[in-house]
Amino acid sequence: xxxxxxxxxxxxxxxxxxxxxxxxxxxxxxxxxxxxxxxxxxxxxxxxxxxxxxxxxxxxxxxxxxxxxxxxxxxxxxxxxxxxxxxxxxxxxxxxxxxxxxxxxxxxxxxxxxxxxxxxxxxxxxxxxxxxxxxxxxxxxxxxxxxxxxxxxxx
Numbered sequence: 001x002x003x004x005x006x007x008x009x010x011x012x013x014x015x016x017x018x019x020x021x022x023x024x025x026x027x028x029x030x031x032x033x034x035x036x037x038x039x040x041x042x043x044x045x046x047x048x049x050x051x052x053x054x055x056x057x058x059x060x061x062x063x064x065x066x067x068x069x070x071x072x073x074x075x076x077x078x079x080x081x082x083x084x085x086x087x088x089x090x091x092x093x094x095x096x097x098x099x100x101x102x103x104x105x106x107x108x109x110x111x112x113x114x115x116x117x118x119x120x121x122x123x124x125x126x127x128x129x130x131x132x133x134x135x136x137x138x139x140x141x142x143x144x145x146x147x148x149x150x151x152x153x154x155x
Contacts, residue, residue: 045083045102050109053079073110080111084118084125091124100131107138 056075060066066074083106087098103125107115115135118124125131 045098049079049083049102049106050076053106053109053111073113076106076109076111077114077117080106080114081118084115085122088118088122088124100125100134104134104138107135108141110142112139112142 053072053075056078057068057071060071060074061068080103083098083103087103090097103115112135116139119126119135125135
């Protein structure tokens with residue numbers, strides 16, 4: 001994979017995110033005030049986040065010669081952090097929110113450290129008990145998987 005395709009990944013991810021924001025703002029303007037934001041469609045946000053993570057990971061792995069797993073983890077944690085920040089900003093500006101399912105899926109894909117740091121820095125989703133239970137469930141699952149992997153490598 002050459003540098004042109006890496007740039008295409010990053011530019012493509014940014015373009016998808018920008019298009020989603022523009023579309024969602026238009027939808028929000030037409031939506032009545034009584035509509036609950038929890039029912040937003042989550043898949044486009046998740047795809048955009050994973051695409052941007054792939055772009056960062058590809059750049060780190062191919063462009064800078066970093067290990068693929070480490071590159072993925074840096075990319076997904078950066079994107080999770082940004083998505084949490086965007087969601088917090090969106091609460092103040094009354095614009096498109098990032099669906100909770102997307103935030104959880106980004107953490108599940110390896111972005112739990114970035115998600116945790118963003119929760120602390122932005123004071124976001126820290127008081128919502130159901131959200132925290134799901135988030136820490138994801139972290140516990142990751143800990144079990146990492147432990148099992150380490151044990152198989154040492155056997």
